[in-house]
Amino acid sequence: MSPDPLKSRNTQQGFHLKFGGGRKRDSIHGDSSQRQAGDGPSKPKRNRPVNRADERSSAAQRDRIEKPVPTAPASHKSRQPGNPIKSQASDRSSSITASILRPVLDSVCERMTWFQARHKHSKILDRSREIQEQSHYNPSDYPGSADLLVDQEQQIREEIENANQRIAFTDETIAAALQPLLQQVSEACAKSCNPSKASEEQAVLEAKLAAVSITLKKEAQDSIEQESAGLQQKLQELVESHMVKLKDAIDLETEQKQEKKLNNKLHSLRKTLTQEAEDRATNLRKTLAHDFEKRVAEMEETIIQRHKKKIDQLEKSLAEANLKNAKLHDSLKSLEARFDQAASEQGRLLKSLVDETQLSQKLQQLSVSKDEKLSKLEARLESLPNHASKLEQLEEDMREHSKFIEKKAEQQDEASTRLEALESTSSKAFEEVKKIKEHVQSLGSSHKSATALTDRQILEVIRPELDKSDEKLKNGIQRIQDGLTPFLSKERASREALESQLEDISGQLSELQSESSTTKTKLSGFAEDSNKNRHLVIEGMKSLENEVNGRLDLVTSELKSITRVPKPDFELSRDAYEGICLQLQALDNWQNHFNTRGLFKEIVAYIQNALPESARMKIDRLEARLTAFENSFSQKRRKLPGSNAAMVNGHQQDSA
Incomplete structure (x- = not known):
């Protein structure tokens, strides 16, 4: 429960009645000796307007208070009939007690303000918690309401912590301010032992106590009256509210019997x-x-099947491409081997140009090998649909080569016929030579006197015919050589072209392999x-x-x-x-x-x-x-x- 602010006001009013109007000014402006710049509250105090005639002091009283030795104003001194005027010592003691009690009362009032602030913030914190509990079940449309409530709660907690710190600080200041008062009381007790001063001080203390008791009685009566009035109002409000609730309860009691059955049904339904x-x-x-x-x-x-299908198709295509590459490599190797054989055969042909039988055999072998190569190349090139243009060129080249081979075969046939004719003429010439020898022998036997024919003479007779036959043979061989050299050069050029084309095909295959790896x-x-x-x-x-x-x-x-x-x-x-x-x-x-x-x-x-x-x-x-x-x-x-x-x-x- 928070202390009633009317009590604090009544105590303050009694203090003003006792010690004058300087208390009001000091309570407003503060005591510079007790409150430092850093010890002040973080927020300004709430100004409480006081409009009471008995607490107002005149300008003369304020001037008296501002003097170096303050004295209580005459209007506030309690003068009773039959009591003498107080001495200067009693005035000094009252001023000393006022100077001691003033910081105590300041700190007490400050503690009350901070206590009220803490109570107020605690109420706000409880209210914010209730709002948070309600918003948990009924969320608001504003999206940042939860964060706002959390920040508000954190700020309220900081205010409560600050109020607790200030209350602790004021408690320390109250304890420090009460020490001189207690010391004075102890000194007064010690002085009371002296019989000479005891009577005077006792009279002063009795007067003070009487004044304080009067003020306290008045304040207590006022506070009791105010509290009783407030309590009566509260009781009336509570009675009215309870009466309304009682009426509602009486109305509800009649319905509770019916509602019990319904509640049981609802409970079962729930x-x-x-x-x-x-x-x-x-x-x-x-x-x-x-x-x-x-x-x-x-x-x-589905994703795995799709990817598996794609991967299987790609693997199949790669396997086919690899098979084609392997076949092409094998065909290239076989072609290279055959080209090497053809080159060796060409060398042998160049060495043995005179042997016509070897030439005919080699030409036949070349024609057969060319036919085989053509058939194999056609069979292999059919497996390469992307190289149709190159295949057509190769087919045309092969056709030209076959035509050229046919021409050379015809020329070879003509040369063989000519050689046969030369052989027949040479055989005829040998027969004629034999006949001439026989004729000469017969002539020698018949004519012994005639000179004998020598072999030299016979050779001189036969030489022109032999020279003619040799020239014919040389011309035929020369013609064969002249026909073979361009044929061999063309064959070499075609072989080089085929090698270049095969290199291009191998490069394309390597590119396909690289593309397949990139696609992988x-x-x-x-x-x-x-x-x-x-x-x-x-x-x-x-x-x-x-x-x-x-x-x-x-x-x-x-x-x-x-x-x-x-x-x-x-x-x-x-x-x-x-x-x-x-x-x-x-x-x-x-x-x-x-x-x-x-x-x-x-x-x-x-x-x-x-x-x-x-x-x-x-x-x-x-x-x-x-x-x-x-x-x-x-x-x-x-x-x-x-x-x-x-x-x-x-x-x-x-x-x-």
């Missing part, structure tokens, strides 16, 4: 409703958790991004589940609080019952018409908004590259999910 609400909440949680797990599992399976890395990055997106979706679903669980917990807690708290009025319990029924209907409607279409749309929109532009551009580029890469291996176009695709149970379906 129990059933709470049980049904808890059962439905648990069922909702289970169904939501089960649906959520199913949806997440289906989404994971991109696919791995895309898989990581999809995993991140899946984790984001899972986190969003978890947060949604936590929010739904929190709301269900709030509903169940409210239902439990409604069942626990007794309702004094029938109308309030009925309103609560209707609110519970409406909440249960809303929950049932929400459960029956639950759909995740909007939820998944919001999740997709949140992911799209949360992703930065750079990540979005990277994903678009990866999709474009994937489509291009898939189109390069197969003409079938992959169908990406477009903006017009429909969402069914959280999954995006294709339009086809």
Whole structure:
């Protein structure tokens, strides 16, 4: 209970009656000796206007008080009939007691003000707590109301702490100010032992005590009268309020008997409703958790299947490309080996140009090897659809080479016919030479006298024919050499062109391999991004589940609080019952018409908004590259999910 301010005013009034108007001025301006600059209160005191005629002092009295030795004014001295005027010693003792009591009363008044301030702040704190408790069950529309209440409570606590500190400080000052008064009392007691001064001091003390007792009686009477008046008013108000409450209670007592039955029914209904609400909440949680797990599992399976299909297709395409590369490398090795064989055969041909049989055999082998190469190259080049132009050029070159080989075969046939003709002429010439020898021998046998023909003479006769045949052979061989040199040069040029083309093909294959490796890395990055997106979706679903669980917990807690708290009025319990029924209907409607279409749309929109532009551009580029890469291996176009695709149970379906 806070002290009554009227008591403090009455005590102050008595002090003014005793010690004059200087107390009022000092209480307003403060005592400079007791209160320092840093010891003052943080807030100014509340000015209390005093409009009492008995506390007002004249200017002459204030002038007397401001003198170095203050004396009590004559108007305030208690003069009774039969008492003599006090001596100068009694005036000095009264001034000393006034100077001692003044800081004590100042500190007491200051303590009262701080005590009242603390009491006021404690009431405000209790009121703010009640408001917070009410706002916990009935939240306001203003979003920052909770923070404002917390800040207000913190400020009030600081004010209470400051008031406690100031009260402790004033207690210390009161104790320090009472020490000289106690010392004076002890000295007075010690002096009272002297019989000469005891009578005078006793008279002074008795006069003071009489004045103080009179003032205290007056103040007590005034305060008692005021308190009694206030108590009478309060009692009247309380009686009126209690009478109203009693009337209401009497009215309620007649209805309580009927309400008991209804309350019992309501209690049973509440129990059933709470049980049904808890059962439905648990069922909702289970169904939501089960649906959520199913949806997440289906989404994971669909994403994994899509990525597996893409990865399998890419692996198949890479395996086919690797097989093609291996075949091409094998064909390159075989071609190089054959080219080496052809080069060695060309060297042998150059060494053995005179041997016509070897030339014919090698030409036949070359034609056969060319045909085989052409057939093999055609079979292998059919497996490379991207090099159609180069294959056509190679086919044209091979056709030209085959035509050139046919021409050379015809020339070889002509040369062989000529050689056969030369052989026949040479055989005829040898036969003629034999005939000539026989004729010469016959002539020698018949004509012994004639000179014998020598071999030299025979050779001289046969030499022109032999020279002619040698010239014919040399001319034929020269023609064969002249025809073979351009053929070999063309063959070398075509071989070099084929080697360059094969090098280009190998470079393209290496580029394809590098592109396949880059696509693998991109696919791995895309898989990581999809995993991140899946984790984001899972986190969003978890947060949604936590929010739904929190709301269900709030509903169940409210239902439990409604069942626990007794309702004094029938109308309030009925309103609560209707609110519970409406909440249960809303929950049932929400459960029956639950759909995740909007939820998944919001999740997709949140992911799209949360992703930065750079990540979005990277994903678009990866999709474009994937489509291009898939189109390069197969003409079938992959169908990406477009903006017009429909969402069914959280999954995006294709339009086809």
